[in-house]
Amino acid sequence: MKHTLDIVPLKSWLDTGDKPLIIAGPCSAETEEQVVSTAHLLANTGKVNVLRAGIWKPRTRPGEFEGIGSIGLEWLKRAKEETGLLTATEVATAKHVEEALAAGVDILWVGARSTANPFTVQEIADALQGVDVPVLVKNPVNPDLSLWIGALERINGAGIKKLAAIHRGFSSFEKTAFRNEPMWDLAIQLKSACPELPIINDPSHICGNRELIPYIAQKAMDMDLQGLIIESHIDPSVAWTDAKQQVTPAALSDLLDNLSVRRPES
Ligand code: PEP
Ligand code: MN
Secondary structure (H helix, E strand, O other): OOOOOOOOOHHHHOOOOOOOEEEEEOOEOOOHHHHHHHHHHHHHHOOOOEEEOEOOOOOOOOOOOOOOOOHHHHHHHHHHHHHOOEEEEEOOOHHHHHHHHHOOOOEEEEOHHHHOOHHHHHHHHHHHOOOOOOEEEEOOOOOOHHHHHHHHHHHHHOOOOOEEEEEOOEOOOOOOOOOOEOOHHHHHHHHHHOOOOOEEEOHHHHHOOHHHHHHHHHHHHHOOOOEEEEEEOOOHHHOOOOHHHOEOHHHHHHHHHOOOOOOOOO
């Protein structure tokens, strides 16, 4: 079934020419130095459009690092001022939305755990009423296309027209090489249900380890997805979250150089 989302083309809010949109940065903002130095190295590659960093982290179990909180927004602001990179972070409550917008974060994303909860998505949507900010909606943790589309509809219903989906893979009971099963079919089904909607692939959270990232990133490009969001840390071995899947800015640069990207027909 086709879904009508009232959105504007990606090119109108983030023009990356004939290249895919590249979002990169640490899983979590840890320290000011880590955020700012990672941002500089990423900006220096000349291949990254947006700096990502989680400020509030949805952890599966309590007692782990749950994000540096609001102070990290200041670090993103400094990283943007010094590098010119746009910034993006995850929001999961109305308060996160208000704080991120007040701090000038350019792009917000809804995380996989939030997408699975319509009340949470609606709370985020309500906080976005009357705001003109791009929002990216990750797929829910479970392989439920309707839940993904429903979240996109709720955010779109709040008047957000700069909208894209993030394909980050799906939890499965079966243990495989991936942290989250790509289940490419669901991305394909989203594409045919909402043909105008850009889809960005998140190989980091699909793979859960850096070795598989080039393979998934290439597959996303072969499927003509519009971009990639890849976790990059100045020193992944000491990352406070998702250490196994983060890549250095230099490794990211190599990975992007080795991707073969089809040029869209104009
Ligand atoms: C993240 O992007 O760091 C994150 C928590 O992702 P997800 O919501 O896909 O698990
Ligand atoms: Mn992460």
